[in-house]
Amino acid sequence: MIESIIIQNIQIIFFLCVLKQYMNLYLSVSRQKILLLSGVLYLIIKMLVVIFDVQMHPILNILYNVSLLFLCTFFSFKGKLYKKIIYVVIFEMLWLIVELISGYMISLFIKGDNKGFYITSISMILLFTVVQLIVSNVKNSNKHRDISQKYRILLLGVPLISMIMAVVIYYFSEQLGDSVYMVIISSVSTGLLLLLNISLFIIYDRLMEDMRIHKVNMLYHNQLEIFEKQAEEREDAILNVINLRHDIKNHLIYIRELIDMNDRGEVITYLDKLLKLTLYQKSEFSRSGNVVLDSLINYKYTKVKQYNIDFQLHITVPITLPYEDGDLLIILGNTLDNAIEAVVKIPKNERWIMISIHTQKNALAIIVRNAYNGDLRKGKNNQLLTSKKDHIHHGIGLSSIYKAVEKYMGSIDINYTDKEFKISILLFKPE
């Protein structure tokens, strides 16, 4: 009795290690102590069940296992509730199928009471192998990504259905006798179920990776467009300066003559004109030197020239910022888009937008104020809902801003009166 308990404990500890490895793929560990504690608790409960020889109906057994696993992981790992449920169910399914297959194999060779020990040992090894397979093939650590709602049901449904199928196969095999053929058929079909699920993980993983790459590419594509525009304009401006240098002698001669004739006013006007011909074209509204911000602001500025918006810009930032270009584009780009959308709803000569971008105390502050006359809609979490008709598409702009700001643990503050709308965004310098 004692040896079987010890052996069982060893198997359980091994099992828990495999469980941790699997869950660690998708969730981060909350606190090591809690993890250890849950493991010990699991061990104790399992031991008690054996000592008191509690018999359970197989379905009840599955439920009991799932709940135990869930309890184990609920406090030990950090993450959304639905994720924990899904991954625990998947793991339970893997375990169940693997045990069934081991059961079929062993029953071919060993009859009698100590079947149990062999079945458990083989299933541990199989489970370990399966988890290694998954771990080595899942390219993305899904720890931080949210599974979108439509996929959640699928992700839960497939393992559940697989478990049901596996149990059904088992029941049939029991009814139809012990022949070798029976065993082979049952284990192969159960094995196929396992293969099905493993391929599902791997396909899902690849799909997620593809989506991510696609998203990043889209962002780069936009960025490239904007930078190209900026580069074109700079080129034109530089040509201007080169011409200026050639003409300097002529300019100086003209100025000398003006001074000789005591035409002070004209001298000043002429010099002002020359001074304006710096490295910048008139259309270069934003000239902070920070390419990302300049290109974005200038792009938007030229795009909305027709709307007669009075733009004011105050920007003091270093030429490089410690934030990812893509994130800055998302945050500022979407914020500006929203401001422009709001402002065009206002009569022509009252349209204004004010942009302030400053670094202060190691943080970056972006403040956009615009003329405003409307009403706002708020959803849960007090997040702004879009007033646009196409909620789903345009709301993405706002939620993109929120997501990007969250990445830098920053915050967004929104203030509005019936005349003005102000959004203040703060980003902390990443460590």
Add this chain to the structure above:
Amino acid sequence: MIRVALCDDEKVITSKVESYLLEIQMSHGIEMSIDVFFDGSTLSSHISRGSEYDLIYLDIEMEKMNGVDAARWIREIDKLVLLIYISSHEIYLKELFEVEPFRFLGKPINKEEFEHVFLKAYEKISSNNQYFEFKYNREIRKIPIKDIQFFESDKRVIYIYTNDEMEKFYGKLNDVEKKLKSSKVTFLRIHRSYLVNYNYVKKIGVNSIEMLDGTVHEISIEQQKKLRQKYCMLIGGDISD
């Protein structure tokens, strides 16, 4: 009366700024003293010998000691003086921001912008001239708020840390926080037992802040979210020109 210093190696600029300042003195009735320096090292040595200023205009392209070095020197000695950078360049390197300039002014200096920036600076300086009163040993004492770096509470005792010394008195930090709300100086409650003067904060981070003298204070988890929102509002108000 506010004490202003100008530092620029071009006489054209210094005389222009001086004249703008005098105009503001007349039109707004603001008393001020103006000291002019033509290079960074003279300015720094005056300051290290005890001259105090509330506001310094600093050209960052001077020949002898460039503005960034001068700014660093000055900050070593006076943590709170407002610095306004004057520059003909429109692009700024990271180093410039290390010393937290109050504003930037571009050359040629635009009169309206100059006045606007000056008035903002003036507002900030005058808000700093209030006192914090407290009672200890049956005496009522007072400390200028601008000298207070932070308050720390330990059970019922509150320690006031200023530039030179530490005072203490009995009280509750919640009451101190309430009292300070009426002054225009911002104090941050980063922790149940810490109340920090925003002007002495050099860097704000997600879970800690660094003071001008390098000390780091942890922000308690309960306060982190609240503070993030507060920074946003602070900076939004501070910078909205």
